[in-house]
Amino acid sequence: MSVEEDTVHHTGLLTTVRGPQDVKRMSVDELDILAAEIRDFLIAKVSRTGGHVGPNLGVVELTLAMHRVFDSPRDRLLFDTGHQAYVHKIVTGRQAGFDRLRQRGGLSGYPSQAESEHDLVENSHASTALSYADGLAKAYALRGEPRSVVAVVGDGALTGGMCWEALNNIATAGNPLVIVVNDNGRSYAPTIGGLADHLSSLRLNPSYEKVLDTVKDALGSTPLVGKPMYEVLHAVKKGIKDAVSPQAMFEDLGIKYVGPVDGHDVAAVESALRAAKNFGGPVIVHAVTRKGYGYRPAEEDEADCLHGPGSAFDIETGKLVAAPSVKWTHVFADELVAIADERPDVVGITAAMAEPTGIAKLARKYPNRVYDVGIAEQHAATSAAGLALGGLHPVVAVYATFLNRAFDQVLLDVAMHRLPVTFVLDRAGITGPDGPSHYGMWDMSVFGVVPGLRIAAPRDAATLREELREAVEVDNGPTIVRFPTGTVAADLPALRRFGPVDVLAESARTDVLLVAVGSFGQLGMEVAARVAEQGYGVTVVDPRWVRPVPAELVELAAGHRLVVSVEDGVRVGGVGDALAQAMRDADVRVPLRDLGVPADWHPHGTRAQILADLGLTAQDVARDVTGWISRLDAEPVEPVRITTDDAAAQN
Ligand SMILES: Cc1ncc(C[n+]2csc(CCOP(=O)(O)OP(=O)(O)O)c2C)c(N)n1
Numbered sequence: 324m325s326v327e328e329d330t331v332h333h334t335g336l337l338t339t340v341r342g343p344q345d346v347k348r349m350s351v352d353e354l355d356i357l358a359a360e361i362r363d364f365l366i367a368k369v370s371r372t373g374g375h376v377g378p379n380l381g382v383v384e385l386t387l388a389m390h391r392v393f394d395s396p397r398d399r400l401l402f403d404t405g406h407q408a409y410v411h412k413i414v415t416g417r418q419a420g421f422d423r424l425r426q427r428g429g430l431s432g433y434p435s436q437a438e439s440e441h442d443l444v445e446n447s448h449a450s451t452a453l454s455y456a457d458g459l460a461k462a463y464a465l466r467g468e469p470r471s472v473v474a475v476v477g478d479g480a481l482t483g484g485m486c487w488e489a490l491n492n493i494a495t496a497g498n499p500l501v502i503v504v505n506d507n508g509r510s511y512a513p514t515i516g517g518l519a520d521h522l523s524s525l526r527l528n529p530s531y532e533k534v535l536d537t538v539k540d541a542l543g544s545t546p547l548v549g550k551p552m553y554e555v556l557h558a559v560k561k562g563i564k565d566a567v568s569p570q571a572m573f574e575d576l577g578i579k580y581v582g583p584v585d586g587h588d589v590a591a592v593e594s595a596l597r598a599a600k601n602f603g604g605p606v607i608v609h610a611v612t613r614k615g616y617g618y619r620p621a622e623e624d625e626a627d628c629l630h631g632p633g634s635a636f637d638i639e640t641g642k643l644v645a646a647p648s649v650k651w652t653h654v655f656a657d658e659l660v661a662i663a664d665e666r667p668d669v670v671g672i673t674a675a676m677a678e679p680t681g682i683a684k685l686a687r688k689y690p691n692r693v694y695d696v697g698i699a700e701q702h703a704a705t706s707a708a709g710l711a712l713g714g715l716h717p718v719v720a721v722y723a724t725f726l727n728r729a730f731d732q733v734l735l736d737v738a739m740h741r742l743p744v745t746f747v748l749d750r751a752g753i754t755g756p757d758g759p760s761h762y763g764m765w766d767m768s769v770f771g772v773v774p775g776l777r778i779a780a781p782r783d784a785a786t787l788r789e790e791l792r793e794a795v796e797v798d799n800g801p802t803i804v805r806f807p808t809g810t811v812a813a814d815l816p817a818l819r820r821f822g823p824v825d826v827l828a829e830s831a832r833t834d835v836l837l838v839a840v841g842s843f844g845q846l847g848m849e850v851a852a853r854v855a856e857q858g859y860g861v862t863v864v865d866p867r868w869v870r871p872v873p874a875e876l877v878e879l880a881a882g883h884r885l886v887v888s889v890e891d892g893v894r895v896g897g898v899g900d901a902l903a904q905a906m907r908d909a910d911v912r913v914p915l916r917d918l919g920v921p922a923d924w925h926p927h928g929t930r931a932q933i934l935a936d937l938g939l940t941a942q943d944v945a946r947d948v949t950g951w952i953s954r955l956d957a958e959p960v961e962p963v964r965i966t967t968d969d970a971a972a973q974n
Contacts, residue, residue, distance in 0.1 A: 336360055341416050343390040343441075354589045358383045361413060362617045368421040369409075370638045373756065374432055377615040377628035378407040378477075381507050381586075385475065385610055386410035388592035389503070392600055393471050396440045399459055403452035403476035403486075405433040406631065407505070408442070415441040425756035427928030432757055447760040448725065449698045450483025452476055453502060457489050460498035471600055473501040479510030479675060482518055482697030493605045494577035501599045502578070502607045505586065507614040510675040511627040516697050573607050582609030587616055626678050633756070648810040652749055654784045655806070656681030658791050659718060659747075660688055669795060670710060672696060672719040674703045680720035680749050700725050704732035704744075711742035716795055719744060723751035723763025723805055730769060737801045738773045744801045745794045751780075751805035752842070752891030753920065753934055758927035764920045766805055767840075768896035771870050775800035778870040780841030780890075780898075785814045786825075790867060807842050807891060808930065815844045817865070822875030825865040832860025834952050836883040836913075838876065839865055840890035840898050846941050847889070853945035859952050869898045872905040880906055885952050886915040889944055891934075894919040916951055918944060 336353060337360040339345055349357060361383050369376045387410070389400055395415065402408040412420070412430065417438060423429025434442035444455055456474040463470045476486060481504065493500055508514060573580045579602055584595045592610055599606035614628035615621025620641025621629035629636075635644045663669045663685055671693040677683040686693035696703045700721055707717040726733070726748060737744050751763040770776055779794060779802065781787035787806055794802035817825035827844055828851045835854065839847030844865050851861035862883065866876050869890075880886045880902070888899035899917025906915060918939065925933055934940060938947070 337364060337413075337418070340414060340418070343395055343414055346387055346390050346414055351590050354384075354387055358387065358589065359617070361410060364413070364418070364421070365409060366618055366638060368424060369632075370636050372421075372424040372426060373632045373634040373636070374424050375406040375409065375631045376618070376636075377621045377624070377630045379409040380616050380618050380621060381612045381614045381628075382407045382475070382505060383410050383616070384587050384589045385503065385505060385592055385612065386414060388589050388596055389473060389475070390414050391589075391593055392596040393473055396443075398471040398473065399443055399456075400441070401444060401446075401452040401455055401459075401472070401474040402434060403446070403474060403480045404449040405444075405446040407475070407477070408434050411441065412439070415439050425758075425927060427926070427932050431927060433760070445760065447757065448728070449480040450476075450485040452480075453486050453489030453493065456500055456502070457493050457496065457498075460493070460500045461496060464496075464498050471499065471501065473503065473596075475503045475505055477510070478504065478506045478508060478514045478519060479698055482510070482514060482516055482675065483699055484701065490573075490576060490578065497577070497604050499600075499603050500605045501596065502605070503596075504582075504607055504609045505612055506583070506609060507612045507628075509614050509628060510698060511630050511679065512675075512677060512695075514675075514697070515695050518697075577605070579604060579606040580609065581606060583611045584608065586610035586612035649784070650809060651784075651787065651806045651811045652679070652681040654787050654811055655720070655747060655749070655791065655804075656684040658788045659685050659720075662792065662795055663689055663692065666716070666795065668715045670694070670715050670717050672703050672707055672710075672717055674698055674700045674721055674725065676721070680722070680747070682718075682720045701729045701732050704729040704746075705736040707744045708732075708736045708740060708742050711737070711744050712740070716798075717744050718747055718795065720747040720749065722761075723748035723766045724754075724761050727765055727769060733770060733776070733801065734773050738776050741775055741800045743795075743798045745791075745797075746801065746803045747791070748803055748805035750808040752807045753925070753930050753937075754808045755930040755933065756927050759924040762920075762925065763805070763807075764892050766803065767869060767890065767892040767898055768900075770803055771896055771901060773801070776803065776870065777801075777868055778803040778805065779868050780805055781867070782825075782839070782841055782844035782865050783814045784811045785816075786865070786867060787811070793868075805841070812842065812845055815848065821864075821879065823866065823868045823873050824875045824879065825867055826862065827865055828861065828863040830855065830860030830862070833862060833883050834859040834885065835861045835948055836880055836886045837861050837863045837948070838886065838888040838898070838902065839863055840869060840888065840892075841865075843889050843891060843939075846939075846944065849941035850889075850945045850948060853941065854948050854952070857949045857953070859949065861948070866898070870901065872898075872901050876902060877905050877909050877911060880913055880915070881909075881911045883913060884955055885948075886913055887918065887944075887948050887951070888915065889918040889939065890920075891939075892919055893922045895922050914951075914955070916947070918947065 336357045365379055420430030425432045433447045452474040456472045459472045581595050584591050595608045599608050629641050671682045671685045673680055673682040673695050675698045703719050707719050710717040748766055754761050779790040781790045791804050794804050819826050837847050847863040851863050854861050890898045894917055897919050903915045
């Protein structure tokens with residue numbers, strides 16, 4: 324953005340906004356200026372911290388209108404997924420926090436109860452808002468409280484099954500409730516599926532023609548947007564051949580439909596919302612918006628309209644400032660394509676995240692071997708079961724945090740049938756700026772209880788490639804390959820392999836067996852070096868396959884005086900816990916200390932900061948290990964020696 328453009332909108336209206344009442348008293352002209360100032364503000368702030376810029380630029384007018392028509396916090400405003408609540412944060416007095424958005428101690432990237440009474444739920448996983456709204460509306464009806472409940476939900480989030488379960492109930496209950504469908508035609512990429520087609524068909528009705536015209540006019544006078552938006556909307560319209568009765572689907576359900584309305588026209592959205600508020604039953608307001616509206620690099624970003632740059636970006640280009648590096652995701656994506664070249668039975672599944680998970684690379688080479696199922700992780704798992712029953716080997720690539728939703732599907736639909744499905748969990752462990760609901764720290768515990776499921780935690784690029792190949796070779800049950808977020812560290816070669824276990828470091832003394840899970844391999848090496856300075860010998864191992872617990876790991880444990888495990892997942896039911904159980908079962912009485920993530924809600928920050936808070940740095944672990952082993956010197960424990968066969972018999 325040029326300096327000139329940057330100053331155009333700075334008439335200072337935004338600085339007068341301390342709460343929703345300040346937006347309520349503005350004139351329509353002032354609102355237009357305020358909307359432009361909010362866009363400048365968002366672009367300026369988020370370009371420094373990273374965050375969900377595209378989605379928030381698309382809901383500026385929508386959010387202003389909501390705060391004018393409804394009285395938050397008395398009326399309840401819910402944002403599905405929660406990634407598009409920045410404008411709501413600005414309106415509710417949190418402007419100052421944007422300098423430290425998503426940074427430790429700073430503003431959360433999602434709604435946060437601790438931040439404001441205007442944030443009722445702490446969400447970041449999609450497709451829940453309608454269910455919360457259903458319950459709230461029922462509660463207020465029963466308690467006789469005349470409050471409005473409003474839920475904003477994107478067309479992407481609407482591909483999630485919970486939304487439809489909620490709609491079914493909302494329609495039956497008949498309570499007053501306003502559902503604002505924020506239809507920008509996109510999840511990250513264009514939203515897929517029958518529902519998306521249906522929403523597009525809604526745009527074919529005569530009032531949509533009017534919306535298109537209005538949007539066209541607005542674009543003419545909005546320098547940053549211009550023709551592309553009109554063309555995109557129009558192309559969508561032209562592409563739909565079969566006009567079906569548009570509102571029918573919702574109205575058949577028993578939910579009143581209002582729209583479509585131009586979501587960038589505050590007055591139009593406002594009048595639709597007022598009508599909806601006064602209706603006295605469940606109403607859907609269908610708002611057509613443009614993701615990234617008003618910021619050309621976002622609007623023109625084919626991949627995802629600058630959905631959520633993870634770190635600072637250049638305002639002119641929208642490109643990340645950080646130098647590109649090789650990410651775990653890239654290594655996975657490349658290897659998957661290599662495997663698919665050799666194995667025609669290998670197919671990919673993504674839940675609306677083809678680019679972020681790397682599955683897009685496979686889709687580009689083999690478009691008919693990748694299925695984007697929408698934001699539908701449960702369906703992804705059971706659909707994968709179907710693919711496997713049909714003779715294929717599906718690779719389901721999701722963020723670790725999102726597979727939690729599909730526990731029952733993994734357990735009963737996949738594992739009970741011993742089906743060969745590989746789940747690839749990206750962003751496992753502590754992820755950082757997205758905060759507690761995005762941490763992928765439960766997977767090894769939650770899925771560790773699934774019979775017959777094998778879990779691999781690679782430590783570097785070489786082991787990721789290798790373990791992915793081992794996973795897709797398994798033909799009698801599901802596998803998980805999990806790895807963290809960010810740049811993959813340099814390869815750390817093993818000294819030797821014992822069963823599936825890689826021995827990374829050994830010494831003449833066998834005081835401590837350090838079990839370094841996944842990407843903690845390098846930390847293990849540093850710990851060993853530090854502890855060696857205190858005169859103790861540490862054997863560092865990477866189990867590679869953490870579930871089931873390798874018998875060889877138990878055998879190694881038996882040959883040391885102390886076992887310490889360190890993992891990037893919750894301690895309860897984690898790798899350390901499972902190893903302790905396997906050792907008890909094998910009557911190995913060597914003491915074990917398990918280091919990991921306490922089962923708690925850990926705040927957002929960088930991954931390094933959170934790991935440091937949890938004592939998961941080489942320095943902290945070395946200090947702990949030295950303390951524990953030197954205390955054992957005071958009360959020595961005799962190591963018990965058993966063989967691999969003994970350990971296997973117990974497992
Ligand atoms: C259960 C779940 N799966 C995946 C995601 C990742 N995700 C975040 S936003 C998003 C797209 C949302 O699209 P939409 O609801 O249309 O909102 P938009 O960003 O387009 O405004 C996805 C897939 C998520 N938050 N939750």
